[in-house]
Each structure stands twice: as C-alpha cells, then as structure tokens.
Amino acid sequence: MIAMARIVLPLALLLSACAGREGIPPVDEPSPIAHPAEGLVLRVETGGGFVPVELAFREIPGFSLYGDGRVLVTGPVPEIYPGPALPNLQEYRITEAAIQRVLRMAERAGLLGPDRSFDLPTIADAPTTVFTAVAGGTRHRISVYAPGFEEDIEAGVPEEDVEARRRLVGFASRLGDLESTLQEGTWTGPEPYRPEAMLLLVLPPGEQPDPEMEPGIEAWPLDTPLRTFGDPATTIPEGSCGVVDGEDLETVLPLAERATEITLWESEGERYLVAFRPLLPDESGC
Numbered sequence: 001m002i003a004m005a006r007i008v009l010p011l012a013l014l015l016s017a018c019a020g021r022e023g024i025p026p027v028d029e030p031s032p033i034a035h036p037a038e039g040l041v042l043r044v045e046t047g048g049g050f051v052p053v054e055l056a057f058r059e060i061p062g063f064s065l066y067g068d069g070r071v072l073v074t075g076p077v078p079e080i081y082p083g084p085a086l087p088n089l090q091e092y093r094i095t096e097a098a099i100q101r102v103l104r105m106a107e108r109a110g111l112l113g114p115d116r117s118f119d120l121p122t123i124a125d126a127p128t129t130v131f132t133a134v135a136g137g138t139r140h141r142i143s144v145y146a147p148g149f150e151e152d153i154e155a156g157v158p159e160e161d162v163e164a165r166r167r168l169v170g171f172a173s174r175l176g177d178l179e180s181t182l183q184e185g186t187w188t189g190p191e192p193y194r195p196e197a198m199l200l201l202v203l204p205p206g207e208q209p210d211p212e213m214e215p216g217i218e219a220w221p222l223d224t225p226l227r228t229f230g231d232p233a234t235t236i237p238e239g240s241c242g243v244v245d246g247e248d249l250e251t252v253l254p255l256a257e258r259a260t261e262i263t264l265w266e267s268e269g270e271r272y273l274v275a276f277r278p279l280l281p282d283e284s285g286c
Helices: 002-018 053-058 096-108 159-175 246-258
Strands: 040-047 063-066 070-074 089-094 116-118 128-135 138-145 187-192 197-202 217-219 240-245 264-267 270-278
Touching: 040 096, 053 197, 053 270, 070 187, 089 096, 096 128, 096 159, 116 159, 128 159, 138 159, 197 246, 240 246
Parallel strands: 116 138, 217 264
Antiparallel strands: 040 063, 040 128, 063 070, 070 089, 089 187, 128 138, 197 240, 197 270, 264 270
C-alpha cells in the first residue's frame, strides 16, 4: 500500500500539470460580471422612517460603487449635538478584481435577480434599505423594510423571505467593513470626498432648530440672497432647494465644513436654516 501511494501521487500531479495540453480541459473560472465602465454599479442606501425633513434631506447612501473603481462610503461622525452640517463622506479606489468580488457577493445575496420588496406590515415608522445593482446589462432593485428586525418577524412570513432578508442585511454589513471584505492590495484609501456640486435646502426665515440651544450664526457668502435661492421645495412650504457648484461651491464648502446642523445663515437681515447635501457623481439637482 505504501508503494502504491508513492506512485499515484506523482501521477495525479503529472495529469494536473498536463491538463489542457492533452485535451483535458482546465477548471473553468467564472466569467466576469459586466458592469458600466464609469457609472453606478452598486448602491446601498437607508432612509425613511419618522425623521425631520432637514434630516431626511441630508441622508446620503452609505455605499456607492462606480465602474471606474471609485467607492464612496459614509464614515463615522462624532456622537455630539449639534452634529456637523456635512456628512463624513470617504472615497476608496478599488481594482477590477475587487469590483468582481463585490458583484459576486451581491449575486450570492440575491441582488442580481428579479426586483423585490420585502415588507413588514407589523412594524411602523422604520427605515428602508434599498439595494441597487447595475450589472449584466440590467438594473436591479431590492428594498428591505425594517432591516435588522428579522428576529421579530411574526409567523406568516415565508421562511425563504426571512432568509433572503438575512442575506441582504449580512451583505450590507460586509460592505460596511470594506477593508476587511476586500483582499489586501485591491484597494487604496480612504480619502475625504470632495464633491463637484452640493444641494442646499433653505428653510423659511424664523425657523428655530432648537429653542433650548443657541445656534451659531454665519453670514451668507454668495451674491444670490437666500430669499431668492433655488426653486420652491415641493415638500416644504416657503422652502427652497438649489445647487451650488464651481466658484460658488469653493466659497460655501469651507463654511459648511465648520458649521453645525443648527447653524443659522444671515442674509439680507433674515436668518435661515440651511441643510447641505453633497451630490454624488451620478446625481443631479433637486
């Protein structure tokens, strides 16, 4: 038996080395998953629930992957009140191999199939996580209402739906720890994200964000007064929404970076509450 083992092992290695040269096909590698060259490939965003309008306006996707390898994620923010006016957006760069790894994970999580919506009618005022994937020439969208409440789901929800929710929530969790999820050498960063444009939501003068706290006051730096800035906001009476870019962005951004969420902006003798939201590469105006 010992002599036979010494013969069989080298033979197996020899056959493996000659595979493909003697008509024995090698093991197939999975074909790359097609994706846009520069546009959005994958996004995970959580929003909704019972939150103030200015907070909902500032909500930004927690993970955005683009075909050129850019990844934008929301980083940690200090647990203080009032918080900063701007989110902590961080930018990574990942290789094509890392993009394929993320897309394979998305495929295993069920994101590259039919669109679906996982609801929980027994839970109220909870947020919804929306997964968007653009791969294989198709745009996929799956939403999960009340993610993380899987252990509280009552009888009547199919077990396969519960498992699907768990896979999606687990996938989102892994994307939240990108450096541990990707192989070493396939990513660089993070660096602070510098937007090319920013949305501003201007609330009517006289709005007091917190009657129990004295807000900071900043002079509005642009020639266009806040009274006439942007277009009427569809969901806020007398509010307006507009975009700053170019030189105006260079003027406003440093002030917004040092402001808080309750800073008031003085323009033509009136004080306005302004919410700021950096635009992502695939986004446009209000």
